Amino acid sequence: MLGSIEAGGTKFVCAISDFNLNIIDHTTIDTDEPNSTLKKVFDFFSNHTIKSLGLGCFGPIDINIQSPNYGCITSTPKLAWRNFNILKALSDNISVPIALNTDVNVAAYAEYHKGAAINTNNCIYLTIGTGIGGGIIINKKIIDSRHHPELGHIFIQKREDDHYIGNCPYHKHCLEGLAAGPAIEKRWNMKPIAIPDTHNAWELEAYYLAQAIVNYTLTLSPDIIILGGGIMHKSFLLPMIKSQVLSILNGYFPIDNIEQYIVLPKLGDKAGIIGGLLLAKELLQA
Ligand code: ZN
Numbered sequence: 001m002l003g004s005i006e007a008g009g010t011k012f013v014c015a016i017s018d019f020n021l022n023i024i025d026h027t028t029i030d031t032d033e034p035n036s037t038l039k040k041v042f043d044f045f046s047n048h049t050i051k052s053l054g055l056g057c058f059g060p061i062d063i064n065i066q067s068p069n070y071g072c073i074t075s076t077p078k079l080a081w082r083n084f085n086i087l088k089a090l091s092d093n094i095s096v097p098i099a100l101n102t103d104v105n106v107a108a109y110a111e112y113h114k115g116a117a118i119n120t121n122n123c124i125y126l127t128i129g130t131g132i133g134g135g136i137i138i139n140k141k142i143i144d145s146r147h148h149p150e151l152g153h154i155f156i157q158k159r160e161d162d163h164y165i166g167n168c169p170y171h172k173h174c175l176e177g178l179a180a181g182p183a184i185e186k187r188w189n190m191k192p193i194a195i196p197d198t199h200n201a202w203e204l205e206a207y208y209l210a211q212a213i214v215n216y217t218l219t220l221s222p223d224i225i226i227l228g229g230g231i232m233h234k235s236f237l238l239p240m241i242k243s244q245v246l247s248i249l250n251g252y253f254p255i256d257n258i259e260q261y262i263v264l265p266k267l268g269d270k271a272g273i274i275g276g277l278l279l280a281k282e283l284l285q286a
Contacts, residue, residue, distance in 0.1 A: 002284075003050035003096070004276030005041065006103060007057040007086065009078055009130070012037060014044045015273045019281065021114075026273070033080040034089065042093045052283040053098045054276030056106030057086055059133070063101055063148055071100055077169055099279035102148045103272055107265075108135030109142050110275035111226050115266035120223035124216050125265070126151060127229035128209065132176040136220065152176035156211040162187075162204060179208040181231055197236055206237055210244030213262065217245075217253060228265040238264065 001024070006013040008031060015026035025048065029040045045053075060076065062069045071087020087100050101109075108117075108125035117123035117137065126134040134151030136143040143149060153174045164187035168177030177183055184192045188201050195201050213225055227238065242258045255261050267274055 001048055001050045002277050002280040003045060003048070003053040003094075004273045004280060005053065005055045005057075005090075006106070006272030006276060007031075007055060008103060008272075009058045009076075012041060013273055014041055015277070016045075016048045016050060017277050021274065021277045021281070023273070023277075031078075034084050034086070038086075038089055038093070041090075045094055050094075050096055050280075052096050052280040053090070053094060054106070054279030054281075054283070055087070055090065055098055055100045056103040056272045056276050056279075057100065059102045059148060060150070061086070061100075061102060061148070064146060075170075097283045099276075099283050101142055101279065102133070102135065104133040104151075105135035105142045105148060106275035106279065107228070107267075107271035108137050108226070108275075109278055110267055110271040110273075111265055112137045112140070113278055114274055115271065116226050116263050117224050122220065122222040123224045123226060124151070124220065124222045125226045125228065125271075126212070126216075128180065128227065128231040129229035130181050132180045132229075134216075136222075138220075151212070151216065152180070154212060154215055156208055156215070159204060159207060175208065175212050179205055179212075179231075184231070192231060192234075197234070202234065202237060202240065205231070206240035206244050209237075210241050210248055213241065213245050214248045217249070217255070224260070225262050226265050227262065228268075228271070232264060238262065 002017050004015045010031055012029040015023050017023045027044045031037055060074045062072045072085040073081045076082050111117045111125050112123050123137045132152030136149050156175055166173030166177035167183040168174045181192050242262050
């Protein structure tokens with residue numbers, strides 16, 4: 001049996017699968033302070049015998065295996081979790097090998113193996129919801145960088161008519177500060193779900209996301225970019241973003257087929273859990 005944990009800021013999803021990644025049992029736990037949340041995680045896994053565990057965790061988190069703080073959640077606004085070593089807490093209670101990466105890198109890996117990025121070598125998975133985060137697959141592997149990428153905190157140009165100051169507690173007007181769900185809500189005084197499809201909020205949202213995609217494209221030239229998260233449930237956004245990407249690139253960079261270049265996820269809410277299972281399986285094959 002393999003175990004997987006998708007540790008998110010609002011919920012933890014835990015799952016068990018067989019070696020072929022068929023999920024046998026799973027549970028969802030509301031994220032509270034670390035000890036009470038993890039107690040429920042341990043209760044779930046105590047009912048199963050697993051050989052290894054894959055963990056995709058919200059960040060920022062230290063995923064450098066050489067670091068003395070490996071597994072430690074760092075500068076999160078969720079104060080109870082700041083400087084909490086989730087990997088150590090899990091290792092102390094679940095005595096199997098544990099593979100750790102960020103929730104978005106793990107989701108990207110799942111989409112690469114089982115979802116929208118099959119048959120590619122390089123992909124980016126971006127989630128746009130209460131925050132913005134992204135995972136990167138380079139040459140068929142999760143990017144092996146000193147610190148995991150922070151694709152939501154890149155800087156983009158504000159449109160001249162946008163007077164909203166920005167919502168990121170660290171940078172104000174980074175991508176997350178301008179285009180994540182809470183920024184949309186504060187700018188327009190409406191929850192994103194309640195904003196009409198024809199509202200010009202979405203033109204601005206597409207413009208900001210397109211700028212980010214152009215930056216990722218020019219920097220990494222991936223084979224495919226996958227856009228997930230709650231904001232992308234607004235299905236009319238995707239064609240608006242594609243159109244803006246082509247407009248900003250202005251013919252400079254070759255994109256053969258924009259329809260296949262920017263896509264929605266195929267695994268939906270399961271990407272994180274499936275990615276964790278993939279990492280758990282690889283641990284046993286290493
Ligand atoms: Zn930021």
